[in-house]
Amino acid sequence: MNIQKLIDTAKAMVADNKGLLAMDESYPTCNKRFAKLGIPETAEFRRDYREMIVTTAGLNESISGAILFDETIRQHLKDGQSFIKVLTDNRIIPGIKVDGGTVEMAGHPGEKITEGLDNLRDRLKEYAKMGLKFAKWRAVITIGKGIPTQACIEANAHALARYAALCQEEGIVPIVEPEVLMDGDHTLVRCFEVTEQVLHTVFNQLYTQGVILEGMILKPNMIVPGLACPTQESVDEVANATVKCLLHTVPAAVPGIAFLSGGQSSELASDRLNAMNLRFKSDLPWEVSFSFGRAIQQPALDIWHGKETNIQEAQKALYLRAKCNLTARHGEYNEEMEE
């Protein structure tokens, strides 16, 4: 294992105030988003959509790395180049989602466990050969009556740590993503408690499995009230709670924290990221960055709509969202940027 290479890659993923673009939707997730807009749910349309994304001029001004799905790394642009080559040539580090998605956890109604450890070592070997430098594994924790259970948190944390150790063995930087979902009417305080417990458990497992903290990126949720909670705290309150929770749980050796957006609006995700960097950047031991999927892509997807004639406008929207989040990392984002 080349530890220095892992550390260099992890640092590069959060360098220069840039962030990650998650474009690794699985077949069902991508198809669900296409279906809402009446876009055909085919491999060719998924390819067209992702070509629109990676050929956006100037994307590398704000994006340091892109997370791809297995289907995409085996597809090509219309001009014959591979997605991995186009990204690499543009100095955007290519990464890959390697988890196999979530299933119901046995004996634990309402809770999920992420699958995909079987054969992962072999898959990682192939990915490393193809030029992929980092990977992502997402665990899902649901807040509800009586959940999450310790069983669910521990099982998911254990899988995340085993995945991370396997990645590092192949020289691939693991993005460790334990997502506490925003679904439900729970309060911000409840989200804090659960996220704190989850992150403690995850870092315990990472320690037990010997994962090199300097060679990984954490991808957590922000500390927010449930989408159906009647009390929705201000941007500053969310920033305060999120930073406090992370300071309680994330070792200083971790180079970067790159948030998921989790269903927040694009503007709110940028605003909250901005508030964290504006208020705390100089006091924090890690980079506070983004690894947004929907919060970067959604406006562009809505404009693209599956039509070639909309590509330019869609790319403009994508470029703007990426730029807004770069600016949020400086703590200099404001609403006027949206116009």
Ligand code: 13P
């Ligand atoms: P969202 O930002 O849309 O939550 O997606 C990020 C991601 O990669 C989820 O695994």
